[in-house]
Amino acid sequence: EAGVAQSPRYKIIEKRQSVAFWCNPISGHATLYWYQQILGQGPKLLIQFQNNGVVDDSQLPKDRFSAERLKGVDSTLKIQPAKLEDSAVYLCASSLDAAEANYGYTFGSGTRLTVV
Amino acid sequence: GNSVTQMEGPVTLSEEAFLTINCTYTATGYPSLFWYVQYPGEGLQLLLKATKADDKGSNKGFEATYRKETTSFHLEKGSVQVSDSAVYFCALSRRDDKIIFGKGTRLHILP
Numbered sequence: 542e543a544g545v546a547q548s549p550r551y552k553i554i555e556k557r558q559s560v561a562f563w564c565n566p567i568s569g570h571a572t573l574y575w576y577q578q579i580l581g582q583g584p585k586l587l588i589q590f591q592n593n594g595v596v597d598d599s600q601l602p603k604d605r606f607s608a609e610r611l612k613g614v615d616s617t618l619k620i621q622p623a624k625l626e627d628s629a630v631y632l633c634a635s636s637l638d639a640a641e642a643n644y645g646y647t648f649g650s651g652t653r654l655t656v657v
Numbered sequence: 658g659n660s661v662t663q664m665e666g667p668v669t670l671s672e673e674a675f676l677t678i679n680c681t682y683t684a685t686g687y688p689s690l691f692w693y694v695q696y697p698g699e700g701l702q703l704l705l706k707a708t709k710a711d712d713k714g715s716n717k718g719f720e721a722t723y724r725k726e727t728t729s730f731h732l733e734k735g736s737v738q739v740s741d742s743a744v745y746f747c748a749l750s751r752r753d754d755k756i757i758f759g760k761g762t763r764l765h766i767l768p
Contacts (some may be wrong), residue, residue: 574755583661583746583758584701597755632700644708645691646756650700 543567545649547633553655559621562652566614566635572596573610574646575618576632584632590616591638623656630654659684661759663747669765670737678732678762680721680747688749690723690730691756695744704745739766
């Protein structure tokens with residue numbers, strides 16, 4: 542089966558600019574996650590979707606970050622305006638449903654964002 | 658809250674050496690435990706998992722045993738190879754909940 546697809550792979554922007562990342566999960570996977578991985582740290586969950594509804598966005602900086610999952614398939618994560626501390630790898634993951642988190646889920650290759 | 662603590666790196670070993678990367682966790686109930694690996698320039702890959710106490714997860718020569726009494730899930734491999742050089746993340750999840758990761762341990766294997 543095809544894996545989790547993410548684009549772009551790399552992005553360099555200036556602070557205060559906006560940027561968007563795209564994720565296409567594995568076909569049929571209802572649950573989609575966005576994680577932020579800052580250099581030298583473990584991934585941190587930003588937002589979790591179940592189909593097209595938000596399950597957990599408690600750690601999403603809502604003043605600048607937004608995410609949507611229209612039609613319960615693809616998802617877009619946006620940052621506007623970006624700050625230097627947003628430099629990180631943004632990972633998308635998916636699972637059949639939330640209970641599958643108990644067995645691990647599949648990650649995409651990530652988008653590496655550099656804010657200068 | 659739930660958390661994972663793993664040994665800090667980098668860990669540098671010679672090829673064919675024995676590897677242990679320590680991981681302990683804090684969680685209520687009985688979480689599932691994981692080791693993920695991240696090779697240079699790539700995304701996270703699930704290496705192995707254990708879903709209940711005393712389970713042993715294994716893959717590619719790596720093993721880890723779910724120890725409820727010591728709240729640990731140490732990663733071991735008997736003979737490492739240069740190709741094992743990567744960052745290793747210990748993680749846990751409760752049912753229907755997100756996966757929580759440790760900070761990662763970078764492993765360097767010297768030929």
